[in-house]
Amino acid sequence: MIRTRNLAETQIPPPSDSPDAPRSLVGIVDPDPAIRRRAATLLRAIGAEVAEYSTATEFLQMLPAGVPVFVVAATKLADLSGLALLQELRGRGLDVPMILVAHEPDIHGAVTAIRAGALDFIEPFDLERILPSQVAPFLERNRRRAKHAH
Amino acid sequence: MKEKPATVFVVDDDDAVRTSLRLLLKSVGLPVETFASAQEFLDAADGDRAGCLVLDIRMPGMSGLELQQRLNETHSIIPIVFITGHGDVPMAVEAMQHGAVDFIQKPFRDQDLIDRINQALEKDRDNREGLRERDAIGKRMQQLTPREREVLDLVTQGKANKVIAGDLDVSQRTVEIHRARVMEKMGASSLAHLVRMVIEVNREA
Numbered sequence: 001m002i003r004t005r006n007l008a009e010t011q012i013p014p015p016s017d018s019p020d021a022p023r024s025l026v027g028i029v030d031p032d033p034a035i036r037r038r039a040a041t042l043l044r045a046i047g048a049e050v051a052e053y054s055t056a057t058e059f060l061q062m063l064p065a066g067v068p069v070f071v072v073a074a075t076k077l078a079d080l081s082g083l084a085l086l087q088e089l090r091g092r093g094l095d096v097p098m099i100l101v102a103h104e105p106d107i108h109g110a111v112t113a114i115r116a117g118a119l120d121f122i123e124p125f126d127l128e129r130i131l132p133s134q135v136a137p138f139l140e141r142n143r144r145r146a147k148h149a150h
Numbered sequence: 151m152k153e154k155p156a157t158v159f160v161v162d163d164d165d166a167v168r169t170s171l172r173l174l175l176k177s178v179g180l181p182v183e184t185f186a187s188a189q190e191f192l193d194a195a196d197g198d199r200a201g202c203l204v205l206d207i208r209m210p211g212m213s214g215l216e217l218q219q220r221l222n223e224t225h226s227i228i229p230i231v232f233i234t235g236h237g238d239v240p241m242a243v244e245a246m247q248h249g250a251v252d253f254i255q256k257p258f259r260d261q262d263l264i265d266r267i268n269q270a271l272e273k274d275r276d277n278r279e280g281l282r283e284r285d286a287i288g289k290r291m292q293q294l295t296p297r298e299r300e301v302l303d304l305v306t307q308g309k310a311n312k313v314i315a316g317d318l319d320v321s322q323r324t325v326e327i328h329r330a331r332v333m334e335k336m337g338a339s340s341l342a343h344l345v346r347m348v349i350e351v352n353r354e355a
Contacts, residue, residue, distance in 0.1 A: 107242045111253045114246035121243050
């Protein structure tokens with residue numbers, strides 16, 4: 001059953017073609033391939049489907065194909081700051097929860113990010129500790145919603 | 151309402167910091183009270199004082215984050231600005247996630263701190279005004295009879311008098327009378343005003 005896609009339906013991803021496989025898409029936007037790989041591994045281990053991007057532009061271009069359940073983004077991207085990406089999503093009416101990853105200590109950035117609505121702000125060493133526990137509830141909520149939708 | 155003027159409460163175990171902050175804040179005309187420990191602040195707290203809290207993170211005994219937690223548990227609304235020489239990102243994030251207004255590292259420019267403290271004080275004023283309003287609206291709602299309360303709910307749902315009459319199984323004239331009494335008791339100048347009041351009283355701080 002095809003529903004029309006509404007980008008305003010944020011945390012609910014567009015329906016997959018198979019009713020048994022709700023999409024649990026997490027977007028990773030980071031210029032560092034090692035960090036992308038680490039994050040992707042952690043997220044796949046909790047059942048997420050992962051899409052990796054190295055720039056904000058690539059990520060934003062893919063949005064119409066499906067809004068992710070969660071986004072993990074570096075604070076510094078080649079084309080946009082992570083904070084600006086968060087604000088861009090909010091500006092489009094997308095309340096996708098977001099964690100920002102700073103490659104170097106940045107307290108001021110952390111304060112600004114949380115104030116702007118980021119769920120969390122971490123340095124790479126905390127990926128293992130933070131990512132699975134912060135993302136899992138949203139995957140779970142999505143699975144429940146997808147179940148009820150059928 | 152005899153409320154003491156908004157005060158900046160400084161909690162820092164470092165005597166030099168307390169002294170310099172006291173001087174700085176006095177120099178811009180802000181009332182200030184200083185405490186050498188989180189416990190001292192809690193012991194001195196007399197009810198719910200207007201103002202804001204300037205708090206160090208690392209202190210012997212109760213830390214700044216622990217004090218924040220304590221205050222959250224008692225539903226204190228005092229805005230907190232953390233200042234610290236020891237900060238790291240996880241601490242700053244925890245402070246902000248638990249509701250801090252700001253988190254700044256030393257060394258900071260005096261004017262920067264003053265600006266953030268003023269922002270915190272403004273937030274405190276806004277919070278308190280919201281609470282007072284909600285309190286006043288709540289009291290007025292308690293003056294309504296059960297029937298008037300029903301009419302209030304249906305009116306603010308946007309239902310026409312005729313529909314309300316059907317819902318409550320009374321005449322339209324009766325609804326009009328109840329409605330007029332509701333408007334008067336609530337001090338509402340219009341339906342929009344009434345709706346805003348209901349939204350306000352249902353909102354969380």
